[in-house]
Amino acid sequence: MSSPPERSANPADSGTSGGRASGEGGRNASRTDGGRRPTTAGGIGSDPAGDPRSEGSESNPRGWRRRLDDASVLAFAGLTALTGAYASVLWRVTDVVGGSTEFVVVVVAALALAALVGRYVGVRVALGVTSGLLVLGLLAYLFALPQSQVELLTPDRMLDDTVALLTGLSVLRLVGAGVWAVAVVPGPVFLSWYLAVRRRYVSAAVAGGTALALVVLTGDADAVTTVVGVLGATTMIAASTFERHGSGLAQADVLTALLAAMIVVSATFSVVPGAAGSPLLPDRGAPTVEGSLVDARDNVDIVGSIRLSPEVRFTVESPRAEYWQTAAYDRYTGSGWVRTGSARPYDDRLRGPPGPARELEQTVTAEGPISILPAAWRPVDVSGPVASDTVVTPQGGIRPETTLQPGENYTVTSRVPNATAERLRAAGTDYPDRVRASYLQLPDSTTDRVRERAATVAADAETPYDKAVAVESYLEANKEYSLSVRRPSGDVADSFLFEMDAGYCTYYATTMVVMLRSQGVPARFVTGYTAGEDLGNGTHVVRGLNSHAWVEVYFPDTGWVRFDPTPSGPRQTAENARVAEAQQRGTANVDYGAPNGTTPIQAEGAVTTGSTADGSPSTPGGITTTGPTNATPSSVGGPAPGVPTAASEDGSGPIPALPTRRTLAVALVGLVGIVAGARRSALVDRTVRLGSVQFQRRRDPESDVRRAYDRLETILEREHRARRPGETPRAYIEALPTDEAESAERRRLVELYERARYADGVTETDADAAVSTVNRLVRASTPIVRRLR
Incomplete structure (x- = not known):
């Protein structure tokens, strides 16, 4: 595949002014090329959303191309895990009732169709194909049912059965469970892989995640299968973020925390009160x-x-x-x-x-x-x-x-x-x-x-x-x-x-x-x-x-x-x-x-x-x-x-008794959710930073003064705002509201910091005074200390 015409002839010049000019031209070309990103050599398809970071941009043309390829590998690995999760549940259904060979054939055919048409047809056509697959599957399921069951399929009954499926009715309880599984699986498989071929990784994760959510709601997916599917979807979202912004899990932690909470709650509270032999709260011993x-x-x-x-x-x-x-x-x-x-x-x-x-x-x-x-x-x-x-x-x-x-x-x-x-x-x-x-x-x-x-x-x-x-x-x-x-x-x-x-x-x-x-x-x-x-x-x-x-x-x-x-x-x-x-x-x-x-x-x-x-x-x-x-x-x-x-x-x-594998799996999901939630709320980072300012290890006077100022800035950032780019320490201190006595202490600390970093240095006495001042300010600003005062 030929390279985009705006790509720099000499990638090594990307750091020079000429390289930057070429990069500007690359960005302008990308924006006027119908909103489509030039296809990379290692990529698949194109992204209609476009991206200003083309290979000829100033942000390392070869590095960005490598990032795109890495994102593709990451996304398709996640999609494989996600598809395998829900497909394995449905395959298990066909293994129980018959039709597992037909199931495998249908899944492979859906994958092949997605790879074939992914490069050439638009999203609307793909949605039409998906709808057609679902309708044909539903008709096949209805024709496979015994006549006695078909006669019972009133609109109200179909609505009731749908609600039942979404609230814990196992697919295996359906009379035509095998036909149902074969009928349902090609739609999400085709759509998710088609969207992945088009580099719409988030949309692909949603399509596959919907199928996973269905088998989770029916109760047929165990905890381990659910974890694998969730991690697969999270990986796809991470790949999308990685591709667009060159950063990691910017949004995936939110999805991970929510899904983990759903899994843990459903696994913990899915108890229906029954007779005396089925207590609402589980017994710690072996079951009756x-x-x-x-x-x-x-x-x-x-x-x-x-x-x-x-x-x-x-x-x-x-x-x-x-x-x-x-x-x-x-x-x-x-x-x-x-x-x-x-x-x-x-x-x-x-x-x-x-x-x-x-x-x-x-x-x-x-x-x-x-x-x-x-x-x-x-x-x-x-x-x-x-x-x-x-x-x-x-x-x-x-x-x-x-x-x-x-x-x-x-x-x-x-x-x-x-x-x-x-x-x-x-x-x-x-x-x-x-x-x-x-x-x-x-x-x-x-x-x-x-x-x-x-x-x-x-x-x-x-x-x-x-x-x-x-x-x-x-x-x-x-x-x-x-x-x-x-x-x-x-x-x-x-x-x-x-x-x-x-x-x-x-x-x-x-x-x-x-x-x-x-x-x-x-x-x-x-x-x-x-x-x-x-x-x-x-x-x-x-x-x-x-x-x-x-x-x-x-x-x-x-x-x-x-x-x-x-x-x-x-x-x-x-x-x-x-x-x-x-x-x-x-x-x-x-x-x-x-x-x-x-x-x-x-x-x-x-x-x-x-x-x-x-x-x-x-x-x-x-x-x-x-x-x-x-x-x-x-x-x-x-x-x-x-x-x-x-x-x-x-x-x-x-x-x-040791915990069951299901219990361990649910605990693992909960741990992943806690970590993701803590990351999204920046709780860990704030906790680490708060702990780091409480104490200061002494070294030499210059290092002690600079460290004391860093601790002060951490306190002020939590109480007021962070120092803006280009804002000097002195201007930052003067811009923050405070009383006269504390303002004088801050100015004195900034003076010592400037002497330690830019002038002829500071003495041991200066360092003692700086550390002592910050220690007092830290104790005064710590929330628990303020409540006790």
């Missing part, structure tokens, strides 16, 4: 599974070690003991579970299972605040005051939109599937399309060894029912039960199968669902409570330690049938031990009925979870499956003998 499992509304993140709660949550009056379901989840992310779709208000009796079922009526009474509606599967009718605040999830469960207070109750009627093993073996595989679409999903990153292990375990099974029994028995027999585990960093099912020797119910249930789905058997992850303690009169007392996760498998003409792969023996031992410990400590709300004078429930022999009223085992639909049928709650009352817990009930423990 009620907080991470039962009280989780739309997603479940599988955690590491857990602690236990023996407190009574609710009681159930029911002629039969069942598992009291609170939620079902269909989408597996590799690290947890997500419930897709939107809940609808409960307005009438719900549809029951397609096959044989028995009707069961239950009356549930809250013994503490709960934000759940436990019920046997499948609930078909709800009565009581809470019915008007009940919603129905797409998975068929019920939940309240309010919190039930102690003493409040409701009655729910369920139709519990009642099929024999023979009927389930003959059920076949004619699954409805909606079941196949939702309950065979696995992330693209699911490892081959998980699929191979599942195929080996189910090799002799001829029917889906036999496969479910085989996987259930395999996990019961080959894994130990423990509450003290380290949360794996990779896929939970893969880690539990091949890297972990023990785990609790969430690990067992997750792994069983993944293994069955890999073999084409629809299954889902379910949370709730086991039956609790049976008082013998149809009343079941359910504690926090009864919270649990299990598996439901779908069978045509029968519906969802429960399986439980978690071993029951260690759970029963742990539950008895935990309740006994709590009773010995006098923990409140452990003995049901004790405050009213009734006989407390004793731990010994009280655990009858999984038994019916007549003492017979409660198995899926009355079916006898291999292996123990008693559930092992993930929040049982305490660890089995010899199994250490992560923390005691009050949060104390022999070894303090």
Whole structure:
């Protein structure tokens, strides 16, 4: 590319008068060249905004050209980090639901298009292309939705869903999440890179930052990803400042401080009050599974070690003991579970299972605040005051939109599937399309060894029912039960199968669902409570330690049938031990009925979870499956003998828990924001300067006097104004308002300064007088000293 015609023929002359004349000509040429800056050899495109500092200017032509190239490298490095941040979040969505290859192709195509048209088309055309990409993506998303979902897309519903996305609704909860991610990503990728090619770095940062803000608001971007994106955007703004002014982060510190504050605040206060197991303020000990499992509304993140709660949550009056379901989840992310779709208000009796079922009526009474509606599967009718605040999830469960207070109750009627093993073996595989679409999903990153292990375990099974029994028995027999585990960093099912020797119910249930789905058997992850303690009169007392996760498998003409792969023996031992410990400590709300004078429930022999009223085992639909049928709650009352817990009930423990990576990342963001804010407010500089004038290290008389005057000028600058360019010390002192005595001291100090710097010097006595005078003035001007006087 040819150099601009106004460039000096001899750059070395730029410091001479001829060079300056040439520089003036260069500036004039730049201003009359249609407002466009001449393109540099190492640059990309042009900047319509123009810049008076062309290569032929007096400000070092070669140095400025180098600065432009450095700014380009800095800007594109920041844009790469920013794009990678939000694109990685959306790619993760496509990895979970499918379509990751298409996603990568779309991103690469958007980048190539931006590089291709960036040099030749204007901004208006680029904005039109971006709008077209977004519209086409939206249409593709709508066409990909099931017809039942499209019928629900009224303008009000679309507005509600948009608001929900911007206030914490995970993208993974969208039915067509993969199509949505592929549809959304090309617009911001194309626009941000197009603007960067045009050297509009700030605008490019805004375009990419908008996409990042979206995935942050949906809650899908973790703290580390957000930090990387924020730093990328900040780097781009710094590059723009560097290019235009040859200075550093003139404005980026403001953006950095604001974004850091947003991240820290959102990470600190994103707490929704729930049931007793989900306190508003986090506990310092290991989490309860009620907080991470039962009280989780739309997603479940599988955690590491857990602690236990023996407190009574609710009681159930029911002629039969069942598992009291609170939620079902269909989408597996590799690290947890997500419930897709939107809940609808409960307005009438719900549809029951397609096959044989028995009707069961239950009356549930809250013994503490709960934000759940436990019920046997499948609930078909709800009565009581809470019915008007009940919603129905797409998975068929019920939940309240309010919190039930102690003493409040409701009655729910369920139709519990009642099929024999023979009927389930003959059920076949004619699954409805909606079941196949939702309950065979696995992330693209699911490892081959998980699929191979599942195929080996189910090799002799001829029917889906036999496969479910085989996987259930395999996990019961080959894994130990423990509450003290380290949360794996990779896929939970893969880690539990091949890297972990023990785990609790969430690990067992997750792994069983993944293994069955890999073999084409629809299954889902379910949370709730086991039956609790049976008082013998149809009343079941359910504690926090009864919270649990299990598996439901779908069978045509029968519906969802429960399986439980978690071993029951260690759970029963742990539950008895935990309740006994709590009773010995006098923990409140452990003995049901004790405050009213009734006989407390004793731990010994009280655990009858999984038994019916007549003492017979409660198995899926009355079916006898291999292996123990008693559930092992993930929040049982305490660890089995010899199994250490992560923390005691009050949060104390022999070894303090280290901060999580999320906590450390948020702390790092906060630190960056504090530094940026301090820089913008010049707080650090002012603090350093204020501290530096408090004391003076003595050297020789001339140096002491000059240092004393510098200290005086620092004080006067803070109290009045800085000395202007070309203003002499004497003129500066005379121009400032003061009383007569202080004015005389200032003039005497200036005289000594002038003698020390320009005349025959000063004596030791003069230096002592100068330092003493300034010391007194410093003490008088220090804010805290003035307040104390």
